[in-house]
Amino acid sequence: MKILIVDDSALSRSTTSKIVMETKQTVALKIAEAVNGIEALEKHRLFKPELIFLDITMPHLDGVTTLRTIRLTDWRVVIVMITALGSHQHIATECLKLGASDIVAKPVDCVILHSIIHKVQAGLLVGGTANHAHS
Amino acid sequence: MHTVEIKALTEGMISAETVHAAGGLVVLMPGVVLKQSVIDQLTKIGIKQLSIIDEYSTGRSAEEAAVFSTVAGHFVGSITAMLQDEALNAVFHFENNACKINQIVQSVLSNPKLQDHLTLLEKSDEVYIHTLHTTLLAVHMGLVNNYDYLNMEVLGTCVLLHDIGKVSVHPAHQALHMEDTKDSPTNEHVFSSYLALRDNLDLPMLVALVGLQHHEHFDGHGSPFGLKKNQITEFARLLAVVDVYDNLLFTLKNTSRQAMFKILSHSDTQFDSKMVDLFSKAVCAI
Numbered sequence: 001m002k003i004l005i006v007d008d009s010a011l012s013r014s015t016t017s018k019i020v021m022e023t024k025q026t027v028a029l030k031i032a033e034a035v036n037g038i039e040a041l042e043k044h045r046l047f048k049p050e051l052i053f054l055d056i057t058m059p060h061l062d063g064v065t066t067l068r069t070i071r072l073t074d075w076r077v078v079i080v081m082i083t084a085l086g087s088h089q090h091i092a093t094e095c096l097k098l099g100a101s102d103i104v105a106k107p108v109d110c111v112i113l114h115s116i117i118h119k120v121q122a123g124l125l126v127g128g129t130a131n132h133a134h135s
Numbered sequence: 136m137h138t139v140e141i142k143a144l145t146e147g148m149i150s151a152e153t154v155h156a157a158g159g160l161v162v163l164m165p166g167v168v169l170k171q172s173v174i175d176q177l178t179k180i181g182i183k184q185l186s187i188i189d190e191y192s193t194g195r196s197a198e199e200a201a202v203f204s205t206v207a208g209h210f211v212g213s214i215t216a217m218l219q220d221e222a223l224n225a226v227f228h229f230e231n232n233a234c235k236i237n238q239i240v241q242s243v244l245s246n247p248k249l250q251d252h253l254t255l256l257e258k259s260d261e262v263y264i265h266t267l268h269t270t271l272l273a274v275h276m277g278l279v280n281n282y283d284y285l286n287m288e289v290l291g292t293c294v295l296l297h298d299i300g301k302v303s304v305h306p307a308h309q310a311l312h313m314e315d316t317k318d319s320p321t322n323e324h325v326f327s328s329y330l331a332l333r334d335n336l337d338l339p340m341l342v343a344l345v346g347l348q349h350h351e352h353f354d355g356h357g358s359p360f361g362l363k364k365n366q367i368t369e370f371a372r373l374l375a376v377v378d379v380y381d382n383l384l385f386t387l388k389n390t391s392r393q394a395m396f397k398i399l400s401h402s403d404t405q406f407d408s409k410m411v412d413l414f415s416k417a418v419c420a421i
Binding site: 060069 | 159365368
């Protein structure tokens, strides 16, 4: 499975990457990282991930705009929004309407991320469908 | 092409991908031979992996090079004539920058990865002329804004190709998921531009993004997404000003003073005020 991690914070990317790597024994993984929204679009075009962890709050091309742009051409990739704004339900609702597959709050919980990866692997979490939101 | 961890990069390797900074400015282009200073810069901005050209990549054939020269040659002739045209200089005020503008635009036109798009742009006289006007003006503003040479070339490429969707409707356009977008007559060409430029893997994604975003308004009342402020990439905000200025002058037949006042009156609403200030500084119509 190809996974793209998008976050402007190096620490957040590193943390998410380490958690994702923990599933390597059960899921064959290739991981790429993007440091901003434009890089995310480049990597989406070239790397063709099956799962994207996308930070909402990034400077310039933010997560919501990146989500909308990806969804113009790709409704199949699973996009999980990562938000530090856990109490802002309206942003989560907006993201789900725009095609996010799920929402996860920071600090990311390794059990939740592992569950997401295994669900994508099993075809239980698909792109562009509001499954459920983790708050 | 293969991917290498940043720690394994060495001088002499050749980049196979574009790297962007957060605001949309380009840090690295494909085909650049890496030096240690570039590797250090990539490490600093947090890049962990980079695609590298394999040792035995092949270039374009002699036949392809001949076709490229013919297509670009027409554009080069037009650009040179425009930069010398007194009437155009009266409204664009290239003046001392004419030589540098010519050099940068010719460098952009010499890129073999653009040739198929250039051939399409020649299909419509109106789009061809508007494209050249806006490219010259955008590069002029870029020089006044002191962008580095790399970003001048990327800006020139973005503007040169922004309306490709007007001369060629992309076959996948009808398959786009547009439920989230505003209904607008400009949508068709911005989506076609985006798809066509995104398909060209030799162009930075930023070029496609500018094609998609150049009708967005700074205050969120544009299309197709109603993006606001910094959600719109810097080059798209710059292009928005020159795009409208050229249309006011040459389609709606405004005088340069009338056109400038209209641009100024929409500062901070339709246009980014910083781009309007830059435009005023570059054009000095008033």
